[in-house]
Amino acid sequence: MDQSKIRNFSIIAHIDHGKSTLADRILEMTETVQHREMVDQILDSLDLERERGITIKLNAVQLKYKAKDGEEYVFHLIDTPGHVDFTYEVSRSLAACEGAVLVVDAAQGIEAQTLANVYLALDNDLEIVPVINKIDLPSAQPEVVKEEIENVIGLDCTEAPLISAKTGLNVQDVLEEVVKKIPAPAGDPQAPLKALVFDSVYDSYRGVIVFVRVKDGRIQVGDKIRFMNNQAEYEVLECGVRNPKEVKLDALECGEVGWFAASIKSVQDVSVGATVTKADNPANEALPGYRKMNPMVYCGLYPTDSAKYNDLRDALEKLKLNDASLQFEAETSQALGFGFRCGFLGLLHMDVVQERLEREYNLSLIATAPSVIYHCYLTDGSMVKIDNPAHLPEVQRIERLEEPYVTANIMVPNEYIGAVMELCQNKRGIYKDMHYIDANRNTLEYEIPLGEIVFDFFDKLKSCTKGYASLDYEISEYKKSDLVKMDILLNGELIDALSIIVHRDFAYTRGNSITVKLKELIPKQQFEIPVQAAVNGKIIARTNIKSLRKNVLAKCYGGDISRKKKLLEKQKEGKKRMKAVGSVEIPQEAFMAVLSMDDDK
Numbered sequence: 128m129d130q131s132k133i134r135n136f137s138i139i140a141h142i143d144h145g146k147s148t149l150a151d152r153i154l155e156m157t158e159t160v161q162h163r164e165m166v167d168q169i170l171d172s173l174d175l176e177r178e179r180g181i182t183i184k185l186n187a188v189q190l191k192y193k194a195k196d197g198e199e200y201v202f203h204l205i206d207t208p209g210h211v212d213f214t215y216e217v218s219r220s221l222a223a224c225e226g227a228v229l230v231v232d233a234a235q236g237i238e239a240q241t242l243a244n245v246y247l248a249l250d251n252d253l254e255i256v257p258v259i260n261k262i263d264l265p266s267a268q269p270e271v272v273k274e275e276i277e278n279v280i281g282l283d284c285t286e287a288p289l290i291s292a293k294t295g296l297n298v299q300d301v302l303e304e305v306v307k308k309i310p311a312p313a314g315d316p317q318a319p320l321k322a323l324v325f326d327s328v329y330d331s332y333r334g335v336i337v338f339v340r341v342k343d344g345r346i347q348v349g350d351k352i353r354f355m356n357n358q359a360e361y362e363v364l365e366c367g368v369r370n371p372k373e374v375k376l377d378a379l380e381c382g383e384v385g386w387f388a389a390s391i392k393s394v395q396d397v398s399v400g401a402t403v404t405k406a407d408n409p410a411n412e413a414l415p416g417y418r419k420m421n422p423m424v425y426c427g428l429y430p431t432d433s434a435k436y437n438d439l440r441d442a443l444e445k446l447k448l449n450d451a452s453l454q455f456e457a458e459t460s461q462a463l464g465f466g467f468r469c470g471f472l473g474l475l476h477m478d479v480v481q482e483r484l485e486r487e488y489n490l491s492l493i494a495t496a497p498s499v500i501y502h503c504y505l506t507d508g509s510m511v512k513i514d515n516p517a518h519l520p521e522v523q524r525i526e527r528l529e530e531p532y533v534t535a536n537i538m539v540p541n542e543y544i545g546a547v548m549e550l551c552q553n554k555r556g557i558y559k560d561m562h563y564i565d566a567n568r569n570t571l572e573y574e575i576p577l578g579e580i581v582f583d584f585f586d587k588l589k590s591c592t593k594g595y596a597s598l599d600y601e602i603s604e605y606k607k608s609d610l611v612k613m614d615i616l617l618n619g620e621l622i623d624a625l626s627i628i629v630h631r632d633f634a635y636t637r638g639n640s641i642t643v644k645l646k647e648l649i650p651k652q653q654f655e656i657p658v659q660a661a662v663n664g665k666i667i668a669r670t671n672i673k674s675l676r677k678n679v680l681a682k683c684y685g686g687d688i689s690r691k692k693k694l695l696e697k698q699k700e701g702k703k704r705m706k707a708v709g710s711v712e713i714p715q716e717a718f719m720a721v722l723s724m725d726d727d728k
């Protein structure tokens with residue numbers, strides 16, 4: 128293959144600006160996918176992605192495009208997710224490309240993640256091709272948006288295609304721009320093999336399937352390869368590309384993006400960001416890997432059926448292959464038994480992992496409330512990192528507690544600035560700055576505790592701005608805070624998995640709302656159950672769950688057997704996601720009750 132005819136690129140955009148729709152159109156137009164096979168958002172291969180309408184995992188496809196200059200080009204298109212939780216996946220896919228198509232919604236203009244993604248692309252030295260999408264919308268203002276991109280990002284938009292990914296209008300111009308603007312890969316086909324691992328999945332028959340970008344040299348079936356980070360060696364049994372169906376080839380050439388299988392059964396041997404070389408003619412040094420992403424949010428995951436502990440470990444190991452930012456280690460809870468403390472990039476990531484474990488590995492899980500990592504300085508001068516509130520040392524031993532803050536950039540139309548400032552203040556935010564974007568919008572810069580962001584900040588932000596604000600944040604630093612551990616007691620028994628760390632000023636209101644919430648969520652039992660919130664052994668809030676009087680079946684006197692069955696079925700369903708803790712059955716929702724706490728007094 129002629130290397131000068133290869134183009135490797137990603138599509139980047141703010142969430143919902145139309146990346147996946149554009150990818151669909153491109154696949155259709157290059158006839159990579161036959162029309163009858165076309166389902167919407169074909170690159171979103173996880174069921175979950177299609178249901179939620181968001182892209183979570185990156186996906187790479189090869190497609191062939193006959194350009195107006197009469198030549199045929201080979202494109203490798205890597206789709207990327209848009210949500211702030213998945214920035215890590217974006218930077219991974221960008222490292223495999225020479226260019227990026229930047230999609231901006233003609234009705235919305237630039238948003239927080241448009242900028243964040245552009246900066247990632249610039250960090251990776253990518254050529255950026257701006258594209259204005261959704262010009263079919265009556266509210267589209269393509270000329271205004273073009274000007275905005277030129278002013279705010281400094282990208283020349285004179286030739287930016289004005290498209291509708293939905294109808295296909297002018298999508299071909301995007302492909303022509305890709306050919307013209309994005310450089311061909313620069314690697315040396317004669318040099319020793321260097322391929323960057325950017326993703327992997329586990330296949331039960333063939334072992335780990337490794338996705339690579341060949342930077343130098345080539346990979347051929349039969350080659351003995353070596354992972355440079357851990358020296359593990361394997362023989363390549365199959366290799367190829369996706370279009371998006373798997374296509375087997377004899378070799379992956381220099382500059383190509385594809386996959387190989389080498390009967391790798393030990394999932395620990397493959398890590399994304401690693402460099403693959405040849406065992407008999409190795410490269411001198413590895414490619415620069417990825418910046419390691421540290422999880423921001425932790426929670427405990429426990430099987431509802433304790434016998435499934437090993438299955439859960441297996442599933443987590445396999446999922447980690449495909450999701451490098453997931454972390455986990457074994458932990459035990461007095462209330463929930465054996466499980467794992469897992470680290471995630473954010474709440475959406477946590478949600479997605481939990482759902483994938485349940486669907487793809489058929490597990491039923493209880494997840495505890497998410498927590499950030501606190502730095503706990505002890506009176507003896509040492510510091511411990513606390514990712515599980517239950518493990519906080521006794522108050523007497525604590526000198527001070529620090530919590531992580533983020534620098535949040537919130538892009539907001541002028542009329543909502545007041546509402547957003549109020550929200551940030553309520554969430555203990557510290558005002559930093561305000562940047563002017565255009566006559567209608569500004570960016571507010573705040574420092575906010577991550578612990579507040581992971582709760583319901585995003586939802587609150589959306590609702591107080593009717594969805595017009597957008598948020599991007601990055602971790603800034605740890606700051607001292609007046610934090611306390613709040614314990615929850617059910618029937619007088621401390622439930623370790625329900626403990627949380629809160630700011631002292633919020634303890635009473637949150638204690639109250641959490642006990643009320645638990646009262647709603649925990650089903651009545653044969654006896655009355657007191658629900659109490661305590662700080663340092665002192666009860667600060669209390670409610671009672673009244674004892675059960677009626678039985679569910681009492682309502683259906685004799686006759687209607689199908690209704691009776693239905694009720695019993697429902698009860699069984701509900702049971703699955705419950706965990707008996709001491710004498711009380713606790714449903715999954717109860718562990719998440721802290722997330723829906725309202726601070727409005």
Ligand SMILES: Nc1nc2c(ncn2[C@@H]2O[C@H](COP(=O)(O)OP(=O)(O)OP(=O)(O)O)[C@@H](O)[C@H]2O)c(=O)[nH]1
Nearest residue numbers: 142143144145146147148181182209261291292293
């Ligand atoms: N009217 C109109 N709607 C569009 C166009 N392109 C995309 N949409 C719609 O915009 C919504 C978001 O599109 P997606 O392609 O899912 O957005 P995305 O950027 O891939 O979002 P994530 O994958 O979640 O990051 C969908 O409802 C699309 O149907 C367009 O050109 N015109």
